[in-house]
Amino acid sequence: MAVMVQCEYSGEGLKKRPEAKRRRRAYFARFNPYKPDGPSSTLESSHGVSWERNRLLGKGGFGYVFLARRRKKRAGVLGRQENQEAGELPLFLAVKSATSVDSLSLVHEKRVFHDLQRGSCPYILKCYGREVAELTSGDKIYNLLLEYCSGFNLEHWIIDSGTGLPESHVKRYVRDIVKGLKYIHGRGYVHCDIKPSNILLVPIKKRMPTGYLAKIGDFGLAMSIKEGEEGEKIEGMRGTPSYMSPELVREKQIGYGADIWALGCSMVEMLSGKSAWYSAGGNQSVNGDALLHIIGYTDYLPQLPSSASNDALDFMSKCLCRNPQERWSAEKLLGHPFLYREDPKRCNLIVLD
Numbered sequence: 001m002a003v004m005v006q007c008e009y010s011g012e013g014l015k016k017r018p019e020a021k022r023r024r025r026a027y028f029a030r031f032n033p034y035k036p037d038g039p040s041s042t043l044e045s046s047h048g049v050s051w052e053r054n055r056l057l058g059k060g061g062f063g064y065v066f067l068a069r070r071r072k073k074r075a076g077v078l079g080r081q082e083n084q085e086a087g088e089l090p091l092f093l094a095v096k097s098a099t100s101v102d103s104l105s106l107v108h109e110k111r112v113f114h115d116l117q118r119g120s121c122p123y124i125l126k127c128y129g130r131e132v133a134e135l136t137s138g139d140k141i142y143n144l145l146l147e148y149c150s151g152f153n154l155e156h157w158i159i160d161s162g163t164g165l166p167e168s169h170v171k172r173y174v175r176d177i178v179k180g181l182k183y184i185h186g187r188g189y190v191h192c193d194i195k196p197s198n199i200l201l202v203p204i205k206k207r208m209p210t211g212y213l214a215k216i217g218d219f220g221l222a223m224s225i226k227e228g229e230e231g232e233k234i235e236g237m238r239g240t241p242s243y244m245s246p247e248l249v250r251e252k253q254i255g256y257g258a259d260i261w262a263l264g265c266s267m268v269e270m271l272s273g274k275s276a277w278y279s280a281g282g283n284q285s286v287n288g289d290a291l292l293h294i295i296g297y298t299d300y301l302p303q304l305p306s307s308a309s310n311d312a313l314d315f316m317s318k319c320l321c322r323n324p325q326e327r328w329s330a331e332k333l334l335g336h337p338f339l340y341r342e343d344p345k346r347c348n349l350i351v352l353d
């Protein structure tokens with residue numbers, strides 16, 4: 001059993017749905033190979049005070065993300081205080097975990113979530129708090145408790161599509177992302193790692209045409225910019241090379257425009273099913289220094305998908321301006337015709353915010 005060292009919650013409750021209880025229990029038992037109350041010698045087998053770790057959802061550069069289930073409130077197993085805390089968590093959550101050596105990014109991410117969640121925004125992932133647990137070896141595990149997005153990430157759907165997503169779906173996802181970016185930038189943060197694998201999807205039945213709400217996640221590289229400091233030089237580069245902006249590669253300058261450039265690259269990928277820089281290497285993927293050279297030191301621009309509508313092409317060109325001063329802000333993009341003009345045939349099906 002992992003020993004609880006510290007915990008901190010800031011969550012909201014989830015409505016009980018007793019009719020689905022039995023099905024959920026069976027589902028959970030199918031995937032959970034770990035004994036909740038057994039000794040925990042590894043990260044994978046450790047559980048929280050008020051939640052049980054389940055299957056692996058994803059692995060990135062900074063941590064492992066697991067599905068977790070809130071523990072049942074059982075007298076004798078959980079103390080009164082823990083019961084109250086468990087009550088604040090939804091039934092299912094995602095737990096991003098790292099050992100103490102690798103936990104710096106998670107500690108930073110928690111701080112960013114704390115700053116961003118002073119207001120509320122449906123287009124960014126919710127964080128319910130954090131827990132630090134200790135393994136039998138004495139090693140500590142840092143756990144970030146997050147809203148569970150059962151619709152996978154956007155990259156998954158792009159790969160699944162093979163040749164790209166329908167434009168009506170891209171419109172919906174991009175609108176959600178731009179709204180999320182407007183919120184993040186309005187609070188003085190640059191995300192610094194906008195890309196399809198960091199966009200998580202929550203199924204919402206009536207949300208036509210995609211059936212999903214897109215949320216920005218993974219704030220591990222997010223940077224706060226104080227007023228007047230936009231365009232500051234940073235040490236080293238941060239982000240994922242194929243989504244990095246020219247000024248970031250060349251001058252190590254970071255500003256809100258870096259996220260807009262990355263959005264443009266992500267949108268090319270959504271529409272074409274291929275990396276924005278695919279054609280730069282003569283239809284072969286370019287990586288490493290060769291890619292950074294193209295981004296930072298040439299006039300080359302990502303090739304926009306020819307099948308896209310004029311509105312979509314214009315929207316991407318406003319994101320992919322090499323000069324960051326000419327790039328549109330998230331707020332300005334929200335007024336772009338691509339986002340507000342609907343396909344007339346689908347107009348009555350689309351639920352607008």
Ligand SMILES: Nc1ncnc2c1ncn2[C@@H]1O[C@H](COP(=O)(O)OP(=O)(O)O)[C@@H](O)[C@H]1O
Pocket residue numbers: 057058059060061062063064065094096125146147148149150152153197198200217218219220
């Ligand atoms: N809240 C979540 N719900 C469902 N899956 C998630 C959630 N958070 C992350 N994942 C999955 O785990 C992957 C890695 O998570 P991420 O936060 O991006 O970690 P890293 O910082 O290591 O890149 C994501 O691409 C996604 O597939």
Ligand SMILES: [Mg+2]
Pocket residue numbers: 060061197198218
């Ligand atoms: Mg990630």
